[in-house]
Amino acid sequence: MNQINGLGRRGFLGTVAAVAGGMSLGWNVPAAQAQGAASAAANSAATAAGGVEVGIWAVVMPDDRVIVRIARSEMGQGTLTGLAQLVADEMDADWAKVQAEYIAPEVNQANKRAWGDMSTGGSRGIRASVEYVRKGGAAAKAMLIQAAAAQWGVPAGECSASESVITHKPSGRTLRYGQVAAAAAKLPVPDNVAVKQPSEWKIVGKGVKRLDTVEKLSGKLIYAVDLQLPEMLNASIAQCPVFGGKIGSFDAAKVMGMPGVRHVLRVGDDTIAVVADKWWQAQTALKALPIVWDEGPNANVNSASIAKHLESGLDAKEAFVGLKQGDAEAGLKGAAKVVEAVYGTPFLNHATLEPMTCTAKWDGTTIEVWVSSQNGDASLAAAAEAAGVQLANVKVNKHHLGGGFGRRGQQDYVRQAVLIAKQVPGRPVKMIWSREEDMQHGFYRPITMAKMKAGLDAQGNLVALHARLSGQSILAHLFPARLAGGADPVQFQGWNKEEFGYQAIPNILIDHAMRNTHVPVGFWRGVNHNQNAVYLECFLDEVALAAGKDPLDFRLGLMGQMPKLRAVLQAAADKAEYRKKLPAGVFRGICANYGFGSYTAAVAEVSVSKQGEVKVHRIVAATDCGYAVNPDQIAAQVEGSFVYGLSALFTSENTVEKGRIVEGNFDTYEVMKLDQMPKVETVVVPSGGFWGGVGEPTIAVAAPAVLNAIHAATGKRIRTLPLKHHDLSHA
Amino acid sequence: MYPLGNSAAKGAGMIKLNVNGRVHDVDAPADTPLLWVLREWLGMTGSKYGCGAGVCGACSVHIDGDVLRSCSVALGDVGAGKVVTIEGLSPDGLSHPVQKAWLAHEVPQCGYCQSGQIMAAAALLKAVPKPTDDDITAAMQNICRCGTYQRIKAAIHDAAKGGAA
Numbered sequence: 005m006n007q008i009n010g011l012g013r014r015g016f017l018g019t020v021a022a023v024a025g026g027m028s029l030g031w032n033v034p035a036a037q038a039q040g041a042a043s044a045a046a047n048s049a050a051t052a053a054g055g056v057e058v059g060i061w062a063v064v065m066p067d068d069r070v071i072v073r074i075a076r077s078e079m080g081q082g083t084l085t086g087l088a089q090l091v092a093d094e095m096d097a098d099w100a101k102v103q104a105e106y107i108a109p110e111v112n113q114a115n116k117r118a119w120g121d122m123s124t125g126g127s128r129g130i131r132a133s134v135e136y137v138r139k140g141g142a143a144a145k146a147m148l149i150q151a152a153a154a155q156w157g158v159p160a161g162e163c164s165a166s167e168s169v170i171t172h173k174p175s176g177r178t179l180r181y182g183q184v185a186a187a188a189a190k191l192p193v194p195d196n197v198a199v200k201q202p203s204e205w206k207i208v209g210k211g212v213k214r215l216d217t218v219e220k221l222s223g224k225l226i227y228a229v230d231l232q233l234p235e236m237l238n239a240s241i242a243q244c245p246v247f248g249g250k251i252g253s254f255d256a257a258k259v260m261g262m263p264g265v266r267h268v269l270r271v272g273d274d275t276i277a278v279v280a281d282k283w284w285q286a287q288t289a290l291k292a293l294p295i296v297w298d299e300g301p302n303a304n305v306n307s308a309s310i311a312k313h314l315e316s317g318l319d320a321k322e323a324f325v326g327l328k329q330g331d332a333e334a335g336l337k338g339a340a341k342v343v344e345a346v347y348g349t350p351f352l353n354h355a356t357l358e359p360m361t362c363t364a365k366w367d368g369t370t371i372e373v374w375v376s377s378q379n380g381d382a383s384l385a386a387a388a389e390a391a392g393v394q395l396a397n398v399k400v401n402k403h404h405l406g407g408g409f410g411r412r413g414q415q416d417y418v419r420q421a422v423l424i425a426k427q428v429p430g431r432p433v434k435m436i437w438s439r440e441e442d443m444q445h446g447f448y449r450p451i452t453m454a455k456m457k458a459g460l461d462a463q464g465n466l467v468a469l470h471a472r473l474s475g476q477s478i479l480a481h482l483f484p485a486r487l488a489g490g491a492d493p494v495q496f497q498g499w500n501k502e503e504f505g506y507q508a509i510p511n512i513l514i515d516h517a518m519r520n521t522h523v524p525v526g527f528w529r530g531v532n533h534n535q536n537a538v539y540l541e542c543f544l545d546e547v548a549l550a551a552g553k554d555p556l557d558f559r560l561g562l563m564g565q566m567p568k569l570r571a572v573l574q575a576a577a578d579k580a581e582y583r584k585k586l587p588a589g590v591f592r593g594i595c596a597n598y599g600f601g602s603y604t605a606a607v608a609e610v611s612v613s614k615q616g617e618v619k620v621h622r623i624v625a626a627t628d629c630g631y632a633v634n635p636d637q638i639a640a641q642v643e644g645s646f647v648y649g650l651s652a653l654f655t656s657e658n659t660v661e662k663g664r665i666v667e668g669n670f671d672t673y674e675v676m677k678l679d680q681m682p683k684v685e686t687v688v689v690p691s692g693g694f695w696g697g698v699g700e701p702t703i704a705v706a707a708p709a710v711l712n713a714i715h716a717a718t719g720k721r722i723r724t725l726p727l728k729h730h731d732l733s734h735a
Numbered sequence: 736m737y738p739l740g741n742s743a744a745k746g747a748g749m750i751k752l753n754v755n756g757r758v759h760d761v762d763a764p765a766d767t768p769l770l771w772v773l774r775e776w777l778g779m780t781g782s783k784y785g786c787g788a789g790v791c792g793a794c795s796v797h798i799d800g801d802v803l804r805s806c807s808v809a810l811g812d813v814g815a816g817k818v819v820t821i822e823g824l825s826p827d828g829l830s831h832p833v834q835k836a837w838l839a840h841e842v843p844q845c846g847y848c849q850s851g852q853i854m855a856a857a858a859l860l861k862a863v864p865k866p867t868d869d870d871i872t873a874a875m876q877n878i879c880r881c882g883t884y885q886r887i888k889a890a891i892h893d894a895a896k897g898g899a900a
């Protein structure tokens with residue numbers, strides 16, 4: 005390298021120093037370590053195909069293709085494309101030549117998690133990665149420019165890059181990224197670089213095409229469930245249908261002679277696996293296998309007993325406080341009018357269309373798994389723990405997910421696959437859960453209820469609100485260590501100091517009587533926002549009507565402390581032409597919510613026939629997620645979130661009988677199909693200055709908007725879901 | 736039409752099966768669901784398992800031009816029927832009008848249901864080249880948990896117009 009090059013580098017590092025300090029965020033890899041990452045990752049598909057790593061986030065191929073490394077999981081939400089946009093934009097790469105590849109969890113682990121957190125939930129896939137992936141892209145660009153400058157013997161400062169071509173401005177010479185990548189890869193990775201201003205973005209903010217669509221059209225994408233390996237066996241499992249129960253006994257001899265059957269195995273103390281040449285054979289034998297379960301202490305629990313348990317919390321003395329301002333009790337006592345109502349929502353399975361599945365192979369010292377997981381790091385750890393080996397003895401192959409929605413953050417199915425594989429050393433075993441198994445062994449959206457009380461003064465102002473939640477805590481089930489003094493902060497999603505939209509109400513008390521059940525619960529797309537938004541946003545409608553006020557004006561009047569929420573509600577109302585009359589028989593409902601870092605609002609237009617048939621004609625959904633990385637994919641997420649949210653409103657529920665989930669398949673766990681799909685118009689109002697989530701936020705406003713419209717249409721206030729249990733016929 | 740388990744030809748022995756224009760000798764019992772024959776005996780995994788009960792449509796294939804749920808069709812009942820799967824819909828996996836429209840509208844999210852959706856849409860357009868909204872809602876009864884229905888509907892209309900916008 006020559007002197008000019010050195011000068012150029014110093015110049016570059018000077019810029020870096022100016023923005024350094026506290027800005028490196030999840031990516032604290034000194035250059036030397038990043039180089040280590042480069043060699044450790046050398047066996048990725050892109051490098052194997054002749055690409056070189058320029059920094060750790062991008063591999064550049066000789067033909068100029070840029071392969072962006074992805075640490076999060078793609079489950080349909082578009083995060084893979086969004087992250088690639090962020091890196092490619094900072095690199096000034098030619099988007100037409102950008103592709104993506106997963107970084108393997110064990111490679112991340114071996115490099116002090118240089119690629120950051122792999123968990124993909126809470127609508128954080130992009131917003132929690134933006135800082136370091138953009139820096140990664142910017143660093144790669146700096147290295148490529150540096151390499152070109154060195155080749156020309158000019159200062160890097162005289163060079164610029166655009167669409168994967170570096171230009172030396174004074175001489176007009178150009179070099180393509182692919183031509184300088186090998187040299188760039190040998191340079192130290194600058195450990196801090198400036199990223200672009202939003203006004204400089206070229207790829208971010210555009211509705212570019214997803215990178216993962218083509219193989220989803222031809223049937224060629226290999227999901228975890230599709231994996232085929234040499235010598236592979238297949239397993240189907242049965243878990244004790246009563247949560248908390250165990251295996252009593254089973255008669256393997258009865259099925260060992262069936263076609264293809266190789267083994268009947270215990271998997272832990274509550275699961276039985278049949279391993280066969282083919283999954284269909286395993287499944288057929290499993291169905292024929294005589295099993296006696298030791299159902300344990302929960303065999304008499306049912307939905308009615310759970311409802312009683314929850315009802316006991318509605319007026320209980322003991323409750324965790326989530327939000328308190330003023331004196332709600334006094335406010336209610338002094339109110340001219342008190343409105344009171346009790347709401348409730350059921351357990352819900354995620355029901356990803358691809359059932360839980362994982363392949364594992366044990367060779368005596370190492371365990372390798374192939375899995376669709378929302379958290380590669382967690383899959384690695386779960387496989388190591390189940391196999392009883394060090395993390396270094398685990399390999400995890402990540403597949404795109406056939407749906408996640410929060411379910412595949414849990415690693416129960418990875419553990420099972422490993423426990424099976426350990427009993428069948430030397431051969432990969434693919435475990436697929438039947439739909440019935442999947443339906444009955446989820447981590448369900450928790451069942452909760454709420455008693456809502458509001459006090460109005462003589463002028464119809466809302467002066468006091470008490471929201472009492474009663475119900476099951478996710479953290480108590482999954483991460484008891486994260487409870488705060490026994491309280492579950494997740495329970496108060498949307499209702500905490502940061503997120504609650506109506507803090508102009510002078511007296512507020514929001515509290516939670518924890519009522520746990522034996523049913524496993526987890527993070528279901530939108531999590532507690534879903535239930536809380538139904539309770540609050542429908543109840544506010546009740547209160548507005550009791551006060552003789554328009555539901556929109558009533559809300560806007562209470563949102564003073566939350567101007568962005570106000571703005572997004574106004575944007576939805578404007579787009580829906582809220583002040584205009586609708587055709588006869590069509591009615592509106594509105595609502596708003598702030599969650600996962602984004603402001604959302606919806607207007608629903610609904611008609612209900614005299615016989616009680618509901619038709620949702622139109623949804624206007626507005627979201628302010630700060631910066632919009634890919635508006636078209638935001639629209640896709642909003643559309644999808646309404647399908648998920650309205651399935652929950654209309655038909656889906658899981659009930660409990662004899663300690664087990666009653667529903668077994670989509671015939672009884674009904675979900676929305678195309679014929680019920682309303683027209684969803686997405687309004688993206690990115691106000692800038694922050695990075696909000698996208699996959700989940702709008703689901704919270706789906707059900708309340710429609711419920712409020714149903715009330716407007718029928719005069720019936722529905723307070724328990726799903727709607728299929730209610731008669732909506734009206735005169 | 737092809738009820739599972741009513742096969743006259745129960746029992747072992749090679750069964751001939753025509754898939755995507757090729758005849759295979761399948762060594763599977765006649766009551767094996769076509770879905771699993773495709774996936775496990777023939778290694779064609781484009782048709783997906785979603786429910787195994789004829790409810791979700793992820794396993795949809797064409798048999799003699801009709802769309803059917805392969806999880807609920809017994810191998811032995813296919814007989815001389817010509818099966819077309821997503822792998823055989825177009826030579827390059829992209830050029831069928833439905834596939835083109837799907838790409839133009841960015842229909843897939845996770846994509847897991849999309850083989851079935853595409854097969855159902857292709858069969859619809861063959862039977863009703865210019866479907867109305869009602870035709871589409873009647874024909875498209877496949878579950879998509881990601882909620883891509885709005886784009887499916889738009890893409891079908893576009894494919895019917897003979898070109899993806």
Ligand code: FES
Nearest residue numbers: 785786787792806
């Ligand atoms: S898998 Fe065949 S209809 Fe669901």
Ligand code: FES
Nearest residue numbers: 845846879880881
């Ligand atoms: S795209 Fe995921 S289930 Fe349809």
